[in-house]
Amino acid sequence: QVQLVESGGGLVQAGGSLRLSCTASGFRLTFLAVGWFRQAPGKELEGVSCSQSRDGTTAYAESVKGRFTISRDNSQNTVYLQMDSLTPEDTGVYFCATVNTKCSDVVEGRGPPAYRGQGTQVTVSS
Numbered sequence: 253q254v255q256l257v258e259s260g261g262g263l264v265q266a267g268g269s270l271r272l273s274c275t276a277s278g279f280r281l282t283f284l285a286v287g288w289f290r291q292a293p294g295k296e297l298e299g300v301s302c303s304q305s306r307d308g309t310t311a312y313a314e315s316v317k318g319r320f321t322i323s324r325d326n327s328q329n330t331v332y333l334q335m336d337s338l339t340p341e342d343t344g345v346y347f348c349a350t351v352n353t354k355c356s357d358v359v360e361g362r363g364p365p366a367y368r369g370q371g372t373q374v375t376v377s378s
Contacts, residue, residue, distance in 0.1 A: 253277060254277070254279055255278060256274055256276050256347075256348055256349070256350075256368060256369035257274070257369055257370070258272060258274050258347055258369045258370065258372040259272070259273045259372060260272040261372030261374045262373075263375045263376075263377065264376055264377070265376070265377050266339055266378050268376070269335060269336045269337075270374060271332055271335070272333040272348075272372060273330055273332055274331045274332070274333075274369060275328065275329060276329050280329060281329055281330075281350075283306065284305060284350050285303065285304045285305065285350065286302070286303050286331045286348055286350055286351065287299050287301065287303075287348065287351045287355070287363065287365060288320075289346070289358075289368075290342075290344040290345065290346045290374070291344050291347075291371075292341075292343060292345075295344075298313060298315070299313060299360075299361060299363060300312065300315070300316050300320060300346075300359065301313070301316065301320055301322040301358075302322070302351060302358040302359060302363070303322045303324055303355065304355045305324065305326075309355050310355065311355035311359045316335075316342075319335065319336050319337045319338075320333060320335050320336070321333070321334040322334075331348060333346070333348075338376045339376060340377065342376050343374060343375050343376050344374060345371040345372070345374075346371060346373075347365070347368050347370065347372070348368065349366060349367060349369070350365075350366045351366055352366050
């Protein structure tokens with residue numbers, strides 16, 4: 253079965269950390285660009301981070317730069333999103349997706365998700 257499954261979301265206080273995981277089954281992420289997106293109530297979909305496996309390029313939205321870190325473990329067929337110094341504005345449903353554009357396009361709002369997972373809820377309390 254081809255799917256992406258996210259995990260690691262939850263409820264955390266402001267200033268706390270979470271690590272999200274995105275694991276693929278049925279296909280390999282090794283040579284694919286993978287983005288993390290979030291959808292907050294009443295807000296547009298936001299591409300927060302992206303990893304281009306081909307050249308190791310990573311990209312971050314300005315809103316998360318310096319606080320979030322994307323990484324890969326190809327042996328586990330998993331992409332991670334380490335989120336530190338969380339604020340209530342980071343609350344939303346986070347999902348991972350393969351992308352067919354440059355990572356810079358993803359975080360600048362021009363790179364839509366291609367194949368996506370179901371998402372995981374992140375709630376940051378003040």
